[in-house]
Amino acid sequence: MNWTRRSLMGAALATMTAMPAVAQETISAVVIDGYPDRSLWVREFSDFFIPEVDRRLAEAGNYVMDWQQNYGGSIVKPRGVLEGVQLGLGDIGIVTTIFHSSKLPSQGLAAVTPFVSSDARAVAKAIDEIAREFPAMQNEFAAQNQVYLATGVVLDSYQVFSTKEVATVADLEGLKVAGAGMNLRYLEGIKDAAGVRGGLTDFYNMLQTGLVDAAMLWPEAAATFKISEVAPYMLRANLGAVNSKTVTVNADYWAKLPDEVKAVLQAVAIDYRDHLAGIAMDIAAESEAAYVASGGTIIDVSDEDRTAWANAIPNIAQEWATSLNEGGEPGSEMLAAYLAKLEAEGFVGVRDWSQP
Numbered sequence: 001m002n003w004t005r006r007s008l009m010g011a012a013l014a015t016m017t018a019m020p021a022v023a024q025e026t027i028s029a030v031v032i033d034g035y036p037d038r039s040l041w042v043r044e045f046s047d048f049f050i051p052e053v054d055r056r057l058a059e060a061g062n063y064v065m066d067w068q069q070n071y072g073g074s075i076v077k078p079r080g081v082l083e084g085v086q087l088g089l090g091d092i093g094i095v096t097t098i099f100h101s102s103k104l105p106s107q108g109l110a111a112v113t114p115f116v117s118s119d120a121r122a123v124a125k126a127i128d129e130i131a132r133e134f135p136a137m138q139n140e141f142a143a144q145n146q147v148y149l150a151t152g153v154v155l156d157s158y159q160v161f162s163t164k165e166v167a168t169v170a171d172l173e174g175l176k177v178a179g180a181g182m183n184l185r186y187l188e189g190i191k192d193a194a195g196v197r198g199g200l201t202d203f204y205n206m207l208q209t210g211l212v213d214a215a216m217l218w219p220e221a222a223a224t225f226k227i228s229e230v231a232p233y234m235l236r237a238n239l240g241a242v243n244s245k246t247v248t249v250n251a252d253y254w255a256k257l258p259d260e261v262k263a264v265l266q267a268v269a270i271d272y273r274d275h276l277a278g279i280a281m282d283i284a285a286e287s288e289a290a291y292v293a294s295g296g297t298i299i300d301v302s303d304e305d306r307t308a309w310a311n312a313i314p315n316i317a318q319e320w321a322t323s324l325n326e327g328g329e330p331g332s333e334m335l336a337a338y339l340a341k342l343e344a345e346g347f348v349g350v351r352d353w354s355q356p
Contacts, residue, residue, distance in 0.1 A: 024061060024062060024063060024064050025062065025063050025064075025258075026063075026064050026065075026066050027063055027064070027065055027066065027257070027258075027261060028065075028066045028068065028091075029065050029066065029067050029068065029091050029092055030068045030070065030089075030090045030091045030092070031045070031050075031067060031068065031069045031070065031090060031091070031092045031093070031094075032070050032071070032075050032076055032081060032084050032085065032089065032090030032092075032093045032094075033045075033070075033071050033076075033078075033081055033093060033094040034071075034072070034073050034076045034077040034078035034079065034080055034081055034096075035071065035072065035078050035094075035096075035200070035201065036071060036072040036201075037069075037071045037072060038224060039071075039200075039224070040154050040220060040221075040224070040276070040279065040280070041094055041152055041154045041245050041276055042071050042094065044272070044275065044276050044279060045094060045247075045272070046069060048271075048272060048275050048276075049247075049268055049269075049272045050065075050067050050069075052268045052271065052272075053065060053264055053265060053268050056264045056267070056268065057260075057261065057264055060260060062258075062260060063258060063260060063261055065261075070090065075089055075090060076089060076090070076093075078096055078099070078199050078200070078201060079096070079099045079199070081093040081094060081095045081096065082095045082099075082100050082103065082104075082144055082146075082248075083144075085144075085145075085146050085248055085249070085250050086144045086145045086146060086250070087145075088250050088252060088253070090250070091249065091250050091253040092247065092248070092249050092250075092253075092265075093146075093247070093248055094152070094245050094246070094247055095146075095245070095246045095247075095248055096199075096244055096245060097243070097244055097245070097246050098111065098180050098181030098182065098183075098242070098244045099180070099181065099199075101181060101182060103140065103143075103144060104137075104140045104141070104144075105140070105320070105323065105324060105327075106134075106136040106137045106140055106324060106329065106331075106334065107127075107137060107140070107151075107243065107246065108181075108182050108320055109127060109130065109243075109320070109334060109335065109338050110123050110126075110127055110153075110240070110241065110242045110243050110338075111181065111182035111183060111242045111243075112182060112185075112316045112317040112319070112320040112353070113240070113317050113335075113338070113339065113349065113353045114158075114183075114186055114239045114240045114310065114313070114349075115238070115239060115240055115306065115309075115310040115349050115350045115351060116240055116339070116342055116347055116348070116349035116353070117240055117241055117342050117345075117347035117349075118156050118157035118238045118240055118241055119156070119241060119281065119345070119347065120153040120154070120155060120156050120241045120276075120277040120278075120280040120281050121153075121274065121277040121278060121281060122241075122341075122342055122345045122347060123153050123240075123241040123242070123243060123277075123342070124151060124152060124153035124241075124243060124273050124274065124276070124277040125273070125274070125277075125341075126338055126341040126342055126345075127151045127153070127243045127338070128150055128151045128270070128273055129341060130334055130337060130338050130341075131148060131151060133337065134329075134330060134333070134334050134337075136324065136329040136330070136334065141246070141248055142251065145250065145251045145252070146248040146249065146250060146251055147248060147249045147250075147251055147254045148246065148248055149246075149247040149248060149249060149265060149266060149269035150246070150247050150269035150270050150272065150273040151243045151245070151246050151273060152243065152244075152245035152246065152247065152272070152273055152276050152277070153241050153242070153243045153244070153245075153273075153276070153277045153280060154218075154220075154244065154245055154276060154277075154280050155217075155218035155220065155221070155241055155242065155244070155280060156218060156219070156220075156241055156280050156281055156284040157218060157238045157239055157240055157241055157284075158183055158216045158217065158218055158237075158239040158240065158242065159216070159217070159218060159219065159222075159234050159235060159236055159237060159238070159239070160172070160177070160214050160215075160216055160234065160235040160237055160239075161207075161214060161215050161216075161217060161222055161227050161231040161233065161234050161235075162175070162213060162214035162215075162231055162233045162234075162235065163207055163210075163213055163214065163230065163231050163232075163233070164213070164233065165233045165297070165299070166214065166233055166235045166299070167235070167299050167301075168301065168302070168305055169190060169237075169301065169305045169308065169309045171235075172187070172190050172193050172214070172235075173190055173191045173192055173193060174191070174192040174193065175193055175194070175212075175213040175214055176193075176194045176196050176211070176212040176213050176214075177193060177194070177195055177196065177212060177213065177214045177215065177216060178195075178196050178197075178198040178202070178203055178206050178207070178211075178212040178214070178215035178216065179195050179196070179197065179198070179215070179216045180197070180198065180199055180200065180216075180244075181197075181244075182242075182316070183216050183239070183242070184196075184197065185313065185314070185316050186216070186239060186309075186313055188312075188313060188314055189309065189311075189312025189313045189314070190309070190312065196211065196212050198212075198215070200217065200221055200225065201225070203215045203217060203225065203227065204225055204226065204227060204229075204230055207227070207230040207231045208229075208230040214231065215227070215231065216239070218284075218287075219234070219284055219287035219288045219291055220280065220283050220284065220287040222234070222287065222291055222296075223287040223290040223291055223294075226294070227291075227296075228291050228294040228295050228296040229294075229295075231296075232295055232296050232297060233296070233297050233299065234288075234291060234296055234297070234298045234299070235299055235301055236298055236299065236300045236301060237301045237306060237309070238301075238306070241280075245276075247269050247272065249265070306350060307350045307351075310349070310350045310351040311351055315353065315356065317335055317353035317354070318353070318356055320335070321334070321335045335353065335354055336354050339352075339353065339354055
């Protein structure tokens with residue numbers, strides 16, 4: 001064999017070795033959320049979820065994702081993600097579930113049990129486990145032409161941010177308070193307090209214009225959206241962590257995905273759940289410090305006031321459970337299982353919501 005022939009064969013072998021045994025298939029994925037990319041859960045979807053999916057798929061080398069990210073209202077508004085994914089405007093979405101209590105009632109489980117846990121990690125894990133142990137949560141998304149991946153908790157605890165100093169629950173009497181869903185019902189036991197529905201991106205203007213006197217949100221969001229400029233007082237009431245974000249996939253899109261890609265998306269969604277909750281807890285103290293540094297004042301509610309507030313709220317947990325029971329779902333069992341999961345992690349509320 002001459003050197004020319006050897007060289008040609010060597011080059012051919014090198015080329016064959018460099019080529020993958022099977023050509024990679026590119027899969028397009030349109031991701032949507034109506035909130036801007038500076039929002040914690042959106043930022044971490046870009047910085048954690050997407051790179052992690054890419055990394056795991058690269059290990060096998062069979063598929064590569066072509067991500068098309070659309071946030072901040074470019075395709076849907078914050079309240080429009082559920083419908084957007086349903087209609088196929090997005091393949092994957094981060095649904096803000098608190099906007100859809102009628103279509104996604106079981107997602108309100110943490111919201112109807114305030115004053116139990118301010119640990120985002122525990123609440124996220126417990127809610128997600130309930131979703132996997134009871135069909136109700138996943139069935140609600142299936143009815144919206146979506147496949148449930150995982151629940152996310154982005155807040156350590158709702159607190160009350162106000163335009164004037166509020167030191168006690170009595171100081172909330174007669175005030176107009178903004179909220180984004182079930183948390184408006186926390187005001188029902190406070191004399192003449194009025195809940196005003198709004199979204200996170202609305203609160204600054206609502207407070208600035210005097211439409212409301214206060215708003216219920218969490219420190220990280222207050223820092224991100226510069227709430228101290230219009231609401232320089234925070235009442236640390238520790239109303240509790242609430243799941244408000246769920247990653248879903250359009251069912252028609254999902255049906256066409258290879259099993260390998262489905263498995264990676266499902267696994268990473270759970271890791272994203274824990275990653276997001278961990279960050280929420282890590283930055284909670286930093287966010288409170290940033291709020292104070294920007295001119296805010298934090299006032300702690302007394303234990304007595306906190307207990308009185310919890311006991312003054314109608315038993316919204318029992319109402320929630322009864323409504324699900326009447327619809328053929330095990331609402332009471334879900335409520336008991338959720339509270340038991342939190343208790344096993346060391347979280348017992350100042351009120352037992354499982355009791356009528």
